[in-house]
Amino acid sequence: MSTAVAENTEIGVVPSFTVTLFVRRFNKEDGLEARWEDFDVTVHGTDRVLDALHKIKWEVDGSLSFRRSCAHGVCGSDAMRINGRNRLACKTLIKDLDITQPIYVEPIKGLEVEKDLIVNMEPFYQAFRDVKPFLIASDKPEKERLQSPEDRERFDMGTKCILCAACTSSCPVFWTDGQYFGPAAIVNAHRFIFDSRDEGSEVRLDILNDKEGVWRCRTTFNCTEACPRGIEVTRLIAEVKQAILRGKP
């Protein structure tokens, strides 16, 4: 009997291991340059990078700052650069990284760092607002606006965006001077440009025909690789380019 119990606990046990996290620390108020700080954390095989950061914040150093809300890959708060790649900390399992090496965690690039892993998202949101990410329709919404499944499919991919900024902050053009709209804003413009119920496509195409619009995209595919939602961002940008050339969606 006792053997059976031991076996049961054996089955339920989640392996745990120790990993080293190098976290990029920065605090405007202490007047010091940004620096790497390392933490040894014991984590379970089921833990994500976010759990390791929680463990540091709750048990080791309460001053560590990062954003997270839902912690399940939906809200898009915790995009960060993990081992040089933009990912969501809440969707990155530690066991999937090379745990024989330290794990490097730093804020996303191209946006001003406010504290540790928190960046100022305002320029990112401004670009999003600039493309008018809302339905523009002239008729009064007295009944629902019907749409065929094919028309819905046309812009389906863009609806998956959670505005985490992983794509925009992985774009080398966005890193340079921050004037470029960035992939996320273009994806959200695409979502309405190709919506059959929307009447503002021309306005958005004109906005994105800007000097800082779609033409700055060099198709490096960093955005497609960075997207935690699997959106083929570069393809959507190319579709917007084609639409501008045609003059209509």
Place this chain on the structure above:
Amino acid sequence: MVTIETPRSPRNRKSANREKWAWLFMRASGVVLIVLIFGHLFINLFTGDGIKAIDFAFVAGKWANPFWQVWDTLMLWLALIHGTNGMRTLVNDYAEREGWRKSLNFSLWTICILLIVLGTLVTTTFDPCPDTSVVSALPQFCSK
């Protein structure tokens, strides 16, 4: 002094621009250049005696033919404008001070135009046996 990587500044809207045409030109010239450059390499390096055949007479022979004159002139123009426009986008990316950006772009296009003028002069007015009194300066195939 705390330095933060790549501080942001608000985007300034610029209205009319030629970026769409620049992008289209890059696409079109890129495709044409692939044909022109690989055709050029194939003819010069693979056909006939290959690389051993290339000398003054070989070049003179090619430019005696209007087909190769047009081919080479087109290749020269497209490659220079394509390359200069590519450099211009890099300058626009990385030169943050307006004066610095403008002077770099001005130098780029000045060099580009100069090379186009000189190159076009060569491909269109090339004469392997010019009328000169210094006979020893002429290549051997010019009968004198």
